[in-house]
Amino acid sequence: MTKSGFANALAGAKDDLLFFAFFASFADNDFAETGFYRDTRPMSLLTQAETVALALSFKIALVGVFCSLPVAIGCAWLLARKRFFGKPLFEGLLLLPLILPPVVTGYILLIMFGHHGAIGRWLDAAGLSIAFRWTGAALAAAVMAFPLLVVALRNAFESVDRRLENAAATLGAGAWRIFFSVTLPLSLRGLVAGLALAFARAFGEFGATITFVSSIPGQTRTLPIALYELISTPGGEGGALRLALVAVIVALLAGLIAALMLLRGGERGAGAEA
């Protein structure tokens, strides 16, 4: 009796999870050996390991958001401008990462992109493996941030006056030129707001990331994962507090940018109507 492809992927995912447990055990050692919660540089605000986790989170969130941006723009434009069969289902699928428990999303990513996954196997063969690497964490961040980008961009595209796009068409502009010269520039506030929210979401990503790529120092141990591990480590309270503070500051800044963009856009829109 032969296993189906899906059963193979599930079995593979189980192997991958064992691999994750193996790495997690290293991670515990790393805490003790690198002094994660022992401040080795008294003059700095964060320990070296905390700084590494913070820098990694920034890198992963930035790469994740910018990789998902072109796809999000395409999907948001389709939702805002086109009618097609199955549109509600398409929209529901796009929003799924926002609704699903993050651990489920991480597990699906593991099944697909793990060493034994349908896509992961192919990536491994091409030497482009992303499982248990920072690129995998960036993929998880991209997937989790994607719905926020789509929602923000869709609203922004819908708020652009279609009559301006029509005017551009009468001036000889084709669909691409209309999009890049009229629609996108007039959606800039929504785009920046969406990027800020998506970045905050990617920066704070935990469940899907730890399920998919585990916690490997310098590779996948992002700020939220480091924070979680500090909480469950005796004597880690100080570090946990510092990282929590950083997370709050990043989230507040992102929220502030988004609010400023959306607020000023709304004020301008109201003025235009008047």
Add this chain to the structure above:
Amino acid sequence: MIELDLALQRGEFSLELALQSSARALALFGPSGCGKTSTLLAIAGLLRPQRGRIAINDHVLFDSQAGVDVATARRDLGVVFQDARLFPHLTVRENLRYGMPRSAASQAYDDVVQLLQLAALLKRRPGQLSGGQIRRVAIGRALLRQPHALLLDEPLANLHREARVEVLEHLHGLKREFALTTILVSHQPDEVIALADQVARIEDGRLVALEDVETFQASAKPPDAPHLCAAG
């Protein structure tokens, strides 16, 4: 030569219009909601008729029988919308240049800027312009498309008296300088008398009469703003 034969249904409103005109400036005149703007949008390619034929100066833009429906961007028409529709994020200069063909000589740009007296406005954005200035920029932008015909939708609507005179003077200048076929939509007799050579009266989506502007003027009520006729 303007050839229109359209059948267009929008909700409960139906437009059935057929006319041929050799006038250089044809006005579509009628009350609000009679179908004149829908006709203009169909000519521009922004509304698709159910059937019919639209041809201007031997350019066939739409012919349902022959399966012709030229894309809006390739109709080579200059459209001046009632609400101007300048791009708010672009300067006046960028708005003017938006539709200019790459092959267009820079002299054409200079001529239009001079004719419409736009030199002092080039660095401003539409939000910093008056109503009359906005309308002048919209006219300039349409002209720089280098179209084979100009479509004007209520070009003097919602302008105060001084701005109406200002824009009208420029439209007269254009009529002199450019031998462009023009289709004008208006519900104001004085505007039609000042700008058109021939008038198509439209009511409830049907052509009621196609007459010379002199005949139209004789039958029109006294205009609300006599100074516009004087400017013509």
